[in-house]
Amino acid sequence: MDDIRKRLDHNLTAALSRLRQIGGGVAVEELPGASGNNSRFADEVDKIQANENLEMSFATRERLVERVNRLLAALDRLNDGEYGVCVECAEGISPARLHALPEVQTCVRCQDRIERFARRMSSRT
Ligand SMILES: [Zn+2]
DSSP: HHHHHHHHHHHHHHHHHHHHHHSSOOOOGGTTTTTSSSHHHHHHHHSSSSHHHHHHHHHHHHHHHHHHHHHHHHHEEEHTTTTTTTTHHHHHTTHHHHHHHHTTTHHHHHHHHHHHHHHHHHHHO
């Protein structure tokens, strides 16, 4: 379990420093398609209107803030001895899943159900 704590701490530190980096600007490495060919992509980003850039950086920041919140919640759950238990069905979350995504709060089955539900809701509109 100490390993998990370290991983959560590490992820939290990384997410927080990413947030600081973003500041008022756009983090190019966070944009879709940015990996691999950063320089070419940076040129394209310059052509995007300033307000679109701003919106994208807001979205990026929002995702990071959500991640930080999930990581903090996971650390809380670790302190309370509830870490690794699905918040939906109270079953244990598989170690492989926790290893890949240390901040998850649901098991694969519940995650599937939640995602299917979300898709149904969005396709209805
Ligand atoms: Zn579950």
